[in-house]
Amino acid sequence: MTEHLTHLRADARDNRDRIVEMAREVFAAEGLDVPMREIARRAQVGPATLYRRFPTKEALVTEAFGHQMHRCGQIVDEALTDPDPWRGFCTAMEQVFELHARDRGFTAAFMAAYPKALDFTAGRAQTLVKVAELARRAKESGGLRPDFVIEDLIVMIMANSGIRASTPAAAVAASRRFAALARQAFAASSERVNLPPVGRVSLVVT
Known part of the structure; x- marks a missing residue:
């Protein structure tokens, strides 16, 4: 059970890091108008995963x-x-x-x-x-x-x-x-x- 929870936490952390890195890359190349769903697609996560960690674009920009x-x-x-x-x-x-x-x-x-x-x-x-x-x-x-x-x-x-x-x-x-x-x-x-x-x-x- 402990190993399973540890694995889930690691996956969640990896998803978050991938979202932030992709957002930084996309915003740098294309500006801030790129839709959140497009960032989720490029980060290879579902929109629900993105919005669970970053409810607004402002929150994602702040982190990025x-x-x-x-x-x-x-x-x-x-x-x-x-x-x-x-x-x-x-x-x-x-x-x-x-x-x-x-x-x-x-x-x-x-x-x-x-x-x-x-x-x-x-x-x-x-x-x-x-x-x-x-x-x-x-x-x-x-x-x-x-x-x-x-x-x-x-x-x-x-x-x-x-x-x-x-x-x-x-x-x-x-x-x-x-x-x-x-x-x-x-x-x-x-x-x-x-x-x-x-x-x-x-x-x-x-």
């Missing part, structure tokens, strides 16, 4: 991208410890852009309004509060242009998420170059930065 959200917060926390606020701001921007370039599903989740996914929306709100504090310090140091607003960074994140490249490495390379361009745009002075090489990107017309 919880690690990325946590990492986003870590990046900004690390930037806040930099004695040079402008350098910290630029480093955080590059790392956040790279995180989003690797996974456009996360960008869609980060930008989406999910009032039922309290953990996710709370994490996003906390991260943006920290970014605002980082920006305030960067302005006071004279590095960040005084008319910068947090919406400017959000617009840049949205633009960065539009990068389409032949490989993940090329997407990251393009993202780093874009971050360098954003740094130049956000700088209070007429600073010129050396642009990193860009990978092969695709022109996609929708």
Whole structure:
């Protein structure tokens, strides 16, 4: 009996892990509009199994991208410890852009309004509060242009998420170059930065 229960628990855990992994993969490649039943089909589980573990898409998105959200917060926390606020701001921007370039599903989740996914929306709100504090310090140091607003960074994140490249490495390379361009745009002075090489990107017309 004990072995049977252990086997059932292992199967349930495997199903859950497969659902989350498939959701992460599908959302990253195709965005958040993929139906829950399609995710269940690709994960090779029944819809009832999926909904038993994740009653809403918000719950599945939260689980699929919880690690990325946590990492986003870590990046900004690390930037806040930099004695040079402008350098910290630029480093955080590059790392956040790279995180989003690797996974456009996360960008869609980060930008989406999910009032039922309290953990996710709370994490996003906390991260943006920290970014605002980082920006305030960067302005006071004279590095960040005084008319910068947090919406400017959000617009840049949205633009960065539009990068389409032949490989993940090329997407990251393009993202780093874009971050360098954003740094130049956000700088209070007429600073010129050396642009990193860009990978092969695709022109996609929708």
